[in-house]
Structures are given as C-alpha cells and as structure tokens.
Amino acid sequence: MLKTSLVSALILAGLVAAPAAWAADAAPVALATVAIAGSGAADAQRMSFDGVVEAVRQTTLSAQVPGAIISLSVKAGDRVKAGQELLRIDARAASQNAAASAAQVEAARANLNLSSKELERQKQLFQKQYISQAALDRAQAQMQAAQAQVQALQAQSDAVHTQSRFFVISAPYAGVVSEVPVTLGDMAMPGAPLLVMYDPAALRISAPVPANAATAAAQFEIPGLPSAPGLLAPKSATLLPTVDAATHTAQLRLVLPDSVKGATPGLFARVWLAAGVREGVAKADERLYAPVASVVRRAEMTGLYVVNEQGKPALRQVRLGRVQGDRVEVLSGVEKGEKVAADPQAAAKVR
Numbered sequence: 001m002l003k004t005s006l007v008s009a010l011i012l013a014g015l016v017a018a019p020a021a022w023a024a025d026a027a028p029v030a031l032a033t034v035a036i037a038g039s040g041a042a043d044a045q046r047m048s049f050d051g052v053v054e055a056v057r058q059t060t061l062s063a064q065v066p067g068a069i070i071s072l073s074v075k076a077g078d079r080v081k082a083g084q085e086l087l088r089i090d091a092r093a094a095s096q097n098a099a100a101s102a103a104q105v106e107a108a109r110a111n112l113n114l115s116s117k118e119l120e121r122q123k124q125l126f127q128k129q130y131i132s133q134a135a136l137d138r139a140q141a142q143m144q145a146a147q148a149q150v151q152a153l154q155a156q157s158d159a160v161h162t163q164s165r166f167f168v169i170s171a172p173y174a175g176v177v178s179e180v181p182v183t184l185g186d187m188a189m190p191g192a193p194l195l196v197m198y199d200p201a202a203l204r205i206s207a208p209v210p211a212n213a214a215t216a217a218a219q220f221e222i223p224g225l226p227s228a229p230g231l232l233a234p235k236s237a238t239l240l241p242t243v244d245a246a247t248h249t250a251q252l253r254l255v256l257p258d259s260v261k262g263a264t265p266g267l268f269a270r271v272w273l274a275a276g277v278r279e280g281v282a283k284a285d286e287r288l289y290a291p292v293a294s295v296v297r298r299a300e301m302t303g304l305y306v307v308n309e310q311g312k313p314a315l316r317q318v319r320l321g322r323v324q325g326d327r328v329e330v331l332s333g334v335e336k337g338e339k340v341a342a343d344p345q346a347a348a349k350v351r
Contacts, residue, residue: 030342031307032291034334046219046272047321047329049252051207053222053267055198056255057173063089063188064166072184074195080171086195089188091167101157108150115143175199178265203256203263205234207271208249208319210332215239219272220254227261231272247319248332288336289327295320296344305341305348306334313347 071088074080122139125131179196188194205220218237222228234254243250252271256263296303302320305313318333334340341347 030346031339032294032342034288034290034330034336034338034340046274049207049209049271049273051205051220051252051254051269051271053203053256053263053265053269054206055200055265056202056204057175058178058196058198058265059172059175060193061086061169061172061195061197062191062193063169064190065089066187066189067091067167069182069184069186069188069194072180072182074177074180076177076180078177080175080177080197082171082174084171085168086171086177087169087182089167089169098157101153105150105153105157108146108153112143112146112150115139115146119143169194171197173199198265200264203260203265205254205256205269205271207252207254207269208244208247209239209252209271209273210319211243211248211250213239213250213252214274215252217274218252218254220269221272222260222263222267222269225260225263225267227259228263232257232260246317249319287321288330288334289324290330290334290340291342292323292326292328294340294342294344295328304330304334305344307339307341307347313341313350315348 067089069087070090071085074086080086119139119142122131122136126133126136175197176199177195177197180194181196182188182194205222209215215237219231219233220228221231235257236255238253240251240253252273254271290304294304296305296315301317303315303317306316307313316333319331321329321331323329
C-alpha cells in the first residue's frame with residue numbers, strides 16, 4: 001500500500017513539473033534596461049535634430065467660378081507685388097450677364113418713374129373727387145411694387161458685378177510664386193488649386209524634438225546656404241504644446257532672423273539644443289541609452305521590443321540619437337527603467 005502511494009506521488013510530481021521543464025527548455029528573451037547615463041563634457045553641451053525650412057505664410061490660390069484660363073502672366077519662381085494680376089479666367093459670359101442685369105435695372109427704374117407719375121395724377125383726381133379711394137390705393141400699391149422691383153434687380157446686378165471680379169486672380173500679398181500646376185487653356189474649377197505662393201520675408205524652421213526638450217538656447221544651421229554660416233540664433237523659438245502620439249515628439253519652430261537671405265521652403269536644416277530637458281523633469285547631463293543590438297529597423301520605422309511586467313515583448317516606435325560604442329541614445333518612446341529585448345529576433349518569435 002505504501003509502495004503504491006509512493007508511485008502515485010512520483011507520477012503526480014512529474015506531471016506538475018512538466019510545464020516548468022518545458023518553460024526551462026524554451027529560450028528565454030534576454031533583457032536589457034533602458035538606463036540613464038551621464039553624457040560626456042562635449043556631448044552634454046548640445047544635441048542636434050533634423051528640421052526643414054517652411055514658410056510662415058503660404059497660400060494656395062484657387063478659383064471661385066468655373067471657366068477657361070485665358071491669361072497666365074507668372075511662372076514658378078517669379079516675385080510678385082500685392083494686388084498684381086496673376087491669372088485671368090474667361091469672363092465673357094459673366095460680362096453678358098452683368099450687362100443684362102444692368103438693362104433690367106434700367107427698365108425697372110423706368111417703370112418706377114411711370115408709376116410715380118401715375119400716382120401723382122391719381123392724387124389730383126382724388127382731391128377733385130373724380131376717383132374713389134380704392135383707385136388711389138391701387139396706384140399707390142403699383143408704385144410701391146415698382147420700387148421694390150428696382151431694389152431687387154439692383155441687388156441682383158450688384159451680385160453679378162461682384163462675381164465678375166472672381167475671374168481675375170490677384171496676389172494677396174508680395175511674395176514668390178512657388179508652384180503653377182495649370183497652364184494656358186486649362187479649365188479652372190471652383191476650389192481647384194491654380195497657383196501656390198509664399199512670403200519670403202517670413203520663414204521658419206520646423207523640427208520634431210522631444211516633448212520635454214530645453215529650447216531656451218536653441219540654435220540652427222542651414223548647410224549650403226551662404227547667408228547662414230555656422231550656428232545662428234533664431235529670432236524666436238516656439239515649442240508647440242501638442243505631442244505626436246506615435247513618436248512622442250513635439251514640433252519646435254524657429255523663426256529665421258532677417259540676416260538669413262536666400263532661404264526657400266523645403267531646405268534641410270539642423271537644430272541644436274542644449275542637452276537635457278526642461279527644468280523639473282530631469283538633470284541636464286542625463287540621457288537614456290539602450291543597446292545598439294536591441295534596435296529594430298523596418299523600412300522607415302525604428303523601434304525597440306519593450307517587455308512588460310508579464311514578460312511579453314511588444315514592438316514600440318522610438319526616436320534615436322547618437323551612437324556611442326555599443327549603446328545608442330533614445331530621445332523618445334521609452335521611459336527610464338523599462339526593459340527591452342536585447343535580441344529582437346528572439347523577441348519577435350514570442351507569442
């Protein structure tokens with residue numbers, strides 16, 4: 001009896017230990033910690049971010065009325081003055097409608113003049129008691145109706161005259177024509193873009209930076225632009241309050257100073273910020289680092305397999321900085337102390 005119980009206990013222990021043995025045979029995911037480390041003296045001074053030059057004021061001009069383009073007086077790259085005619089649409093039908101509306105107004109005014117004279121004659125006859133009160137009232141009503149018709153036709157004529165101005169596209173301000181997607185003879189439709197222009201006197205640099213970046217001493221450079229040699233200070237710096245949910249970055253906008261000449265929207269720029277984050281978030285000489293081997297690159301996405309408390313890895317998009325030896329700086333996407341998979345290929349197989 002004792003021997004039978006002992007055998008049963010051994011079998012039960014083997015069944016309980018089977019899952020544990022299977023788990024031990026499975027290859028565990030090697031972990032690495034996203035740690036904070038002090039940067040060197042040279043690196044602690046600043047860090048760079050890629051940006052682009054963009055126009056503060058850029059306008060896409062479109063038509064409010066349909067018609068064929070009969071005049072196109074500008075091309076891409078031309079400088080224009082405020083109010084200068086850029087494009088003209090065929091307005092012959094609109095001109096005829098305006099002439100017809102004006103003629104209708106003149107006819108209504110003539111009818112009003114006739115009704116006014118008729119009312120005066122009816123008043124004289126009424127004073128001599130040659131007509132009744134009803135006849136006088138009818139004359140009064142006819143004159144009022146003629147007056148209302150003149151007002152209605154005048155308003156219609158003003159509307160047609162206003163619409164006739166829509167056939168000429170003029171520059172809303174002095175600037176540069178950057179794009180002309182139409183050509184002479186094309187059909188302009190309401191809302192379709194005809195020209196794109198921008199103000200070269202108001203340019204800025206836009207760059208995605210960490211949401212907690214310190215922007216007080218921001219500088220920029222535009223490689224290849226002779227009027228912007230080396231690092232320059234912007235006229236003003238604004239960090240937008242919204243944060244991108246995917247990259248955990250915010251847009252930093254630097255207004256170019258007046259000394260920078262020749263810059264155009266789309267130019268590559270580099271923004272330099274003091275290393276660290278805004279006051280009250282972390283120390284200025286501390287950064288987050290992860291192993292270079294843990295980085296996953298898929299097309300345009302860069303990420304890390306972050307392991308949760310249950311030990312399951314999940315791919316998360318991150319923004320990386322400089323590589324220092326076998327580690328890389330993590331600008332955004334993970335927090336201090338989070339665990340990442342040191343071997344992303346092994347983590348990808350975990351379900």
